[in-house]
Each structure stands twice: as structure tokens, then as C-alpha cells.
Amino acid sequence: MVEFRLPKNSTVGKGRIFTAAPGASNVKNFRIYRWSPDDDSNPVVDTYEIDLDKIGPMVLDALIHIKNDVDSTLTFRRSCREGICGSCAMNIAGENTLACLKPIRDIEGDVAIYPLPHMPVIKDLVPDLDGAYAQLRSIDPWLKSDTAPPPDSERRQSIEERAELDGMWECILCFCCSTSCPSYWWNGDRYLGPATLLAAYRWIADSRDEHAGDRLDALEDPLKLYACRTIMNCTQTCPKGLNPAKAIGRIKELQLERKA
Amino acid sequence: MSNPKKPHVTVMRSQLSRARGLGSGQAGVGHWWAERASAVALVPLSGWFVIQVFRLAGASQPEVAKWGARPFNTTMMLSLVILTFYHTQLGLQVIIDDYVHGKAHLPAGLLMKGIVFLLGLFGAVSVLKLALAGSSRSTIAAR
Numbered sequence: 398m399v400e401f402r403l404p405k406n407s408t409v410g411k412g413r414i415f416t417a418a419p420g421a422s423n424v425k426n427f428r429i430y431r432w433s434p435d436d437d438s439n440p441v442v443d444t445y446e447i448d449l450d451k452i453g454p455m456v457l458d459a460l461i462h463i464k465n466d467v468d469s470t471l472t473f474r475r476s477c478r479e480g481i482c483g484s485c486a487m488n489i490a491g492e493n494t495l496a497c498l499k500p501i502r503d504i505e506g507d508v509a510i511y512p513l514p515h516m517p518v519i520k521d522l523v524p525d526l527d528g529a530y531a532q533l534r535s536i537d538p539w540l541k542s543d544t545a546p547p548p549d550s551e552r553r554q555s556i557e558e559r560a561e562l563d564g565m566w567e568c569i570l571c572f573c574c575s576t577s578c579p580s581y582w583w584n585g586d587r588y589l590g591p592a593t594l595l596a597a598y599r600w601i602a603d604s605r606d607e608h609a610g611d612r613l614d615a616l617e618d619p620l621k622l623y624a625c626r627t628i629m630n631c632t633q634t635c636p637k638g639l640n641p642a643k644a645i646g647r648i649k650e651l652q653l654e655r656k657a
Numbered sequence: 658m659s660n661p662k663k664p665h666v667t668v669m670r671s672q673l674s675r676a677r678g679l680g681s682g683q684a685g686v687g688h689w690w691a692e693r694a695s696a697v698a699l700v701p702l703s704g705w706f707v708i709q710v711f712r713l714a715g716a717s718q719p720e721v722a723k724w725g726a727r728p729f730n731t732t733m734m735l736s737l738v739i740l741t742f743y744h745t746q747l748g749l750q751v752i753i754d755d756y757v758h759g760k761a762h763l764p765a766g767l768l769m770k771g772i773v774f775l776l777g778l779f780g781a782v783s784v785l786k787l788a789l790a791g792s793s794r795s796t797i798a799a800r
């Protein structure tokens with residue numbers, strides 16, 4: 398549903414300021430969204446003055462430093478710290494990206510950090526992605542084949558068939574793209590969003606999969622698929638450099654192709 | 658925001674059930690394709706129309722009436738009017754789908770389609786009036 402104004406209990410207030418240790422030479426401000434379900438208060442933005450000489454180069458290094466040494470209540474997700482698990486996705490300096498891949502020096506001025514946009518917040522920088530995961534599950538993101546595999550080997554693909562999956566298998570399901578998409582903000586209850594549609598096309602394009610038709614049937618819907626308005630935010634924001642908008646375009650082409 | 662006067666509705670339906678929803682509506686391809694096809698058709702039609710407007714700039718009323726009575730011009734004008742309003746209606750429906758939800762969605766779409774239909778029909782009748790009136794006048798003149 399379109400909401401142009403934040404509901405009253407979501408308006409963001411001013412938070413605390415954590416000053417840097419005296420003598421810190423290379424200080425940058427990190428302005429971080431804070432909200433906890435445990436008290437009844439509105440979210441606030443806390444400011445942390447961080448000495449960049451003391452920490453690693455990435456935004457995630459700053460977050461880990463804050464949690465370990467400044468304010469242990471700060472809550473965020475991370476695991477691999479090398480851009481492969483997708484858990485540290487958040488909105489940094491106005492752009493959805495992975496904290497572990499975002500160099501601090503690329504950001505001018507203060508570093509504003511918010512959770513992924515337009516998702517329910519569990520705490521601080523942790524969004525509730527249950528709905529998005531369920532949407533991914535709804536497209537059956539696994540190989541569906543009725544032909545039995547060869548008894549003594551795996552299912553084989555030609556080099557060209559395998560190349561069809563390039564630009565899709567690399568997706569780490571961070572949902573930076575879906576949560577950057579206005580169509581997903583307004584209609585996320587029915588529109589599947591770019592991350593899930595990229596995954597859907599990944600299986601439609603897989604030469605070993607035998608259910609492309611069923612998959613296209615399930616997607617042929619005014620909102621599930623066609624709520625994509627080709628705004629391209631998804632492709633612009635993907636921290637892995639993938640192009641979900643192109644995959645969605647391919648699905649639309651195939652929908653048309655099978656009608657003629 | 659929660660409204661204290663309204664009872665809070667507890668939703669225990671699973672996330673997967675909500676994601677699957679009512680399944681696929683088996684529609685959308687036609688609308689999507691019609692939007693693109695009509696847009697492409699409107700490019701030459703609009704170009705032609707702009708050229709005609711420049712050509713007719715400063716022309717007298719009888720000259721314009723004569724122009725409007727030519728079958729080729731009538732055909733082009735009718736195509737332009739019909740496709741423009743058809744395309745408008747497709748585009749506005751997209752905006753309504755994006756921004757109007759719940760019970761208001763259906764009436765908003767119907768209202769929009771009704772208004773666009775009437776405007777389009779008005780345009781078409783105007784083109785036809787010019788076409789037919791022009792021819793009757795020229796027959797009068799010929800008499």
C-alpha cells in the first residue's frame with residue numbers, strides 16, 4: 398500500500414551521540430537507525446564518532462567496532478564479511494548494499510545507515526524478511542525434472558547451456574534489489590520483486606529443468622510479474638552487479654512468445 | 658499505526674500461504690503487449706499529426722475543413738485519436754494498480770475508463786463531423 402508519510406510510531410527522532418576518544422585523528426560520523434521492540438518508543442538515529450585509523454576499510458568494520466567497543470546494543474546481521482552470505486544488506490548512504498563490500502572512503506560526509514527500506518523492522522538494522530523468503534519459496538527454486546538422471550553421472554549441460562545461467566547463479570539473495578523497488582514497496586504483498594523473479598528465471602533458463610511452462614503459468618499475473626514497471630532501481634543497486642531487470646524482461650518476452 | 662478502537666486482527670496464516678495468495682491471475686501479457694504496441698504505433702501517427710499542424714498553420718477555416726474531409730486524413734486522425742485514448746487508458750490503469758488498493762481499486766478503474774472513453778469518443782465524433790460536414794458543404798458548393 399502506498400504510504401507517503403511515515404505512520405506516527407515510525408517517525409524518526411534524534412538519538413544519542415557517542416563522541417570519539419580524545420586524540421582521535423581521523424573521525425567520521427556514523428548516523429545509525431535504532432529501534433527496539435522492547436520499549437514503546439519511536440525509532441531514533443544515534444550518532445557514533447568513529448576513528449577510522451582504528452578500524453578496517455568497510456562499513457561492516459565500523460559496525461563491528463561499534464558493537465564490540467562502543468555500544469553492544471547495536472543490532473545487525475552479518476556472517477561471511479566477504480559478500481557471499483547476503484546477511485549484511487542494509488541502506489548505506491541512501492543506497493541498498495552490503496556493509497561488508499561498501500568501502501567507508503567511498504562515502505562523502507557522514508555515513509547514514511538504515512535497515513532495508515519498507516520492510517518491517519525486527520530491531521535496529523535487522524529487517525523482517527520472512528515474507529520475501531516465502532515469496533522465493535513460492536516459485537519452487539529448485540530443479541524440477543521428470544526424466545530420471547543418468548544412473549552413473551549427474552545431469553549434463555553443454556557449455557552454452559551452462560552459460561545461460563551466468564548473471565543469475567551469482568545472486569546471494571540479499572534482497573537489496575527487491576527492497577529498492579518502488580513496485581515492491583507499494584505492492585510487495587503480491588508483486589514477487591526482482592530477487593524472486595531473477596531466481597524464477599534462473600530455473601526457467603536452466604536446460605535441465607523440465608517445468609518452464611508451469612513456472613511461466615505461475616508467474617503470469619498482473620501483479621506477481623507485471624507490477625515490474627522497468628524502473629531499474631534493482632539493477633542499479635545490486636551489490637553483486639547483477640541485472641534482475643533484464644531477467645524480468647526475459648520472462649515477459651517468454652510470456653509473449655508462448656502466446657503466438 | 659494501530660488503532661486502539663479497532664480490535665487487532667491476528668494473522669496466523671502462514672507466510673507461504675500469503676505469498677502464494679490466490680495463485681496466478683493468468684493475465685497481464687495482453688495489457689503489457691498492448692501498451693507497447695500502441696506506443697510504437699503512436700510514434701509515426703503523432704509525427705504525421707505534428708507535420709500537418711505546421712502545414713495547416715494560418716490556413717483558413719474552409720481549407721482546414723477540406724483537409725479534414727479527405728478520407729486519408731480522416732483515417733489517420735481516427736487512428737491517432739483511438740490509439741491515443743486506448744493507450745492513455747492502459748497507462749492510467751497501471752497507475753491505479755500501483756496506487757489505489759482495496760475496495761476503491763475497481764471503481765477507480767471503471768471511473769477512469771468511463772472518462773477516457775467519453776473523451777476519446779468526443780475526439781472521434783469531432784473528426785467524423787469534420788469529415789462528413791466537409792463533404793456535404795463541398796457538395797452544396799458544387800451545386
Ligand code: SF4
Pocket residue numbers: 567568569570571572573574575591592595634635636637638639640641
Ligand atoms: S539480484 Fe543482486 S541485489 Fe538482488 S538479491 Fe540477488 S544479489 Fe541481492
Ligand code: SF4
Pocket residue numbers: 577578579580581590591624625626627628629630631632641642645
Ligand atoms: S525494473 Fe522492475 S523489479 Fe527492477 S526496480 Fe524496476 S520495477 Fe522493480
Ligand code: FES
Pocket residue numbers: 474475476477478479480481482483484485486495496497498
Ligand atoms: S556479511 Fe555476508 S554478505 Fe556481508
